[in-house]
Amino acid sequence: MKVGIADTTFARVDMARAAISAIKKEVSVEIVRYTVPGIKDLPVAAKKLLEEKGCDIVMALGMPGAAEKDRVCAHEASSGLISAQLMTNKHIIEVFVHEDEASDERTLAWLAERRTAEHALNVVRLLYYPEKLTRMAGTGQRQGYEDAGPIDAGLGGHLGH
Amino acid sequence: MKVGIADTTFARVDMARAAISAIKKEVSVEIVRYTVPGIKDLPVAAKKLLEEKGCDIVMALGMPGAAEKDRVCAHEASSGLISAQLMTNKHIIEVFVHEDEASDERTLAWLAERRTAEHALNVVRLLYYPEKLTRMAGTGQRQGYEDAGPIDAGLGGHLGH
Amino acid sequence: MKVGIADTTFARVDMARAAISAIKKEVSVEIVRYTVPGIKDLPVAAKKLLEEKGCDIVMALGMPGAAEKDRVCAHEASSGLISAQLMTNKHIIEVFVHEDEASDERTLAWLAERRTAEHALNVVRLLYYPEKLTRMAGTGQRQGYEDAGPIDAGLGGHLGH
C-alpha cells in the first residue's frame, strides 16, 4: 500500500507533517509527498500521485483564505478532487481548513493539525479497516472540533409531526 | 440484483440501517454496504460499489450540516453523484437530510429514517417495478414530510392569463 | 426515429402526458417513457434512454420546488443534462417549471402543460424540420408565457451610445 500526500505552499501550517506523523503512528506504509503552490493545483497533483506514483489513496491538504474569492477557489478545488476520484476509482481525502474557522492563529494552527491527524486515521481505516468505519456510521463524527454525536428518533419514534 | 449502500460517519443517524431494513421488507436482494467519512467521499464510494462490487443501483446517504460551507459541500457531493451515474449508466439515489430541515434533533432523526425508507422503496421500484413509478408520475411525491400531491389546470383549462 | 420522455414522481403535473399528446399530434414516432423519483435522477435516465433504449432525442420534464435548496437541485440536474448531451452528441430538451413561476396552482399546472407542449414542438423541429428553427432564430421565442419577440437596432443603427 502507498499513501500520497498533496499539500501547498499557500497553507500557513505544515499539514503534511501532521498527516505523515499520524499515519506512521498507525501503520507502516510507503508515503509519497507532492507539494504544489495552491489548492487549485491539488486535483491534478492528487491524480498524478494515484496514476503516476502508484498511490492507493491520497490526502489533499489545504488552507483556503477567508475572502469570498477564496471560498470559490475551495469550491473549484473540491469539485476537481471529486472528479479526480471518479476518474481513478480511488479515494482522495480532502482536508481543508478555512481561515475563518478559528478566532485566532494559534487555534487555527491547532485545528489544522488536529483535523489532518484525525483524517489520517480515516485514510488508515479506508485502506486497512473499512469495517471500523461502518461501526462508526451515523455517529456524528467530526474532524478537528468535537464530534456532534448520534441522535435518535426517541422511544416510539416520531409522535405526531 | 445487488444494491449498494454508501453512508457516512459524519451523519448523526444510522441511515443505512433504515435503508437495509426497508429494502429487506420488500425484496430479497444482496446488499453491499460501504461507509466513508463524509458526503464528499460518497461519489467515488458509489462508483466503486457499481463498478467494483457489481451493484446494480446505489443509495447514497448523508446528513449535510446547516452552515453555508455545508451547503456547498452538499452541492459538490450531489454534482459528483450525478457524474458518477453518467459514467456508469446506473442510478444512484441520493438521500440527503439537511440539519436545518427539522426544528429539533428528534424530528431530524425521524425525518432521516423516514426519507431513507421511502427512497428505499424508489430503489426497489426502479429495479423491479418501473411501471409503478410511471403510475405515480406527476403526483407530487415527497420523501420524508407529506406528499405535495397533484395539481391540475381545472375545468376548461387556463382562462385568461 | 424514437423519442424518450423522462419525467418524475416529484412533479405535481403529468407533464409526460402533455408531451406525448403534443408529439403525437405532429408526427408518428415511437415514444419511450421513463419515470424517476426526482429531477436529479433525470440526467442518467435521459442518458439511458439515448444509449440503452436507442432514442434519438429526449425530453427531460421536471418541476423544481421554490426553496433555495430546490434551485440548487435544478442547477445540478441541468448541469448533468448538459453533460449527458455532450457524452452522447444528442439533444435532451429540458422542460423545467419552477413552482414560483406562477401565482397559483391552477396557473402553474397550465404553465407546465403549455411549456411542455411548446417544447414538444421544438423536439419535432430538431428531429424533422431543423430549417424551421433557423427561420425562427433571434425572434424571442418563449415556451409557456407569451413570446418576447424580436427587437432591432432601428433605422440607421445605433445613434450615439
Place this chain on the structure above:
Amino acid sequence: MKVGIADTTFARVDMARAAISAIKKEVSVEIVRYTVPGIKDLPVAAKKLLEEKGCDIVMALGMPGAAEKDRVCAHEASSGLISAQLMTNKHIIEVFVHEDEASDERTLAWLAERRTAEHALNVVRLLYYPEKLTRMAGTGQRQGYEDAGPIDAGLGGHLGH
C-alpha cells in the same frame, strides 16, 4: 476551413446574421448554421457542429434573460461550452449578450450585433492570423462597448505599496 454558427430562437436579435456577414467580409470560408431553442442547447449543438459537421471552430450565440434564473442558465451553458471545447480540442467562441447589459431595446440590439461582429473577427484571427491576437495581448480589448485599453505600472514601476 469550416465555421459553425450555433444560435437560438430565444434570442431577440438575429445574431447569426451579424456573425455570418462579419465573417464573409473578412474571409471566404464555408459556414454551417445550426439553430436550437435556447442557450442550454448550445453546448451539444456546438459539439455536433465540430464533430459531425467537420467545423474547425464554432460561434455560440445567445441572449440570456435578466432574471436570476437566466443567469444560472447562462452559467450552465458556459460551463457546457467549455467542456465541449475540452472534449474536442477546438475553440467555441461564446457570444452572450445579457438583457440587462443595455438600458433600452434598441441599444441591446445594437450591442448584440456589434459584439457578435467583433467576436467574428476573433474567430477569423484564431483560424488564420493567430499572431494578430498575440500583438493585441494585454491591451484590454472588449467586444461591444468600447475597449478598456492597456494600463502599465508607470515609470520606475510600483513605488511603495
Place this chain on the structure above:
Amino acid sequence: MKVGIADTTFARVDMARAAISAIKKEVSVEIVRYTVPGIKDLPVAAKKLLEEKGCDIVMALGMPGAAEKDRVCAHEASSGLISAQLMTNKHIIEVFVHEDEASDERTLAWLAERRTAEHALNVVRLLYYPEKLTRMAGTGQRQGYEDAGPIDAGLGGHLGH
C-alpha cells in the same frame, strides 16, 4: 522541457511578457505562446498547448473584470482549467488578477506583473526543483502581495479550546 503561455487580449497588462521574462531569468527552456480573446477561451488553449504543442506545463494568464458577471466567468474558466489538467495529468498554473484587487490602475498593473513573475518561479520549481516547493510547504506563500507566513500552535499546543 517546453512551457506554454496562454494569455488574453482582454487583459489590460501584457502578463505573458512578464511570465516569459521571469522564466528566462531562471532557466533555458522553450516557450510557446498562445493568445486568445478572453479567460473562458483559456482552458482549451491550455489543453491544446499541452496536447498539440507538446508543452509540459502551461501558465494561464488573465485579468477578470470586477462585475459579478466577470466573477462567474472567472469561476467557469478556473473550473475548465482544472478539468483540462485532470484530462492531461499536467499542471496549468492559473494566474488571474481581478480588477478589484487593487485600488488604482498602476497598482493593478504592478500586481499583475509581480504575481505573474512569482508564479513563473512556481512553474520552474514544479518542472525542475519540486523539492524546493516541499521545503516551502505550509509557509503561507502568496503571489503578488506579501506572504502571509507560517503560523504554529504554540508551545504545548492548544490549551483549552
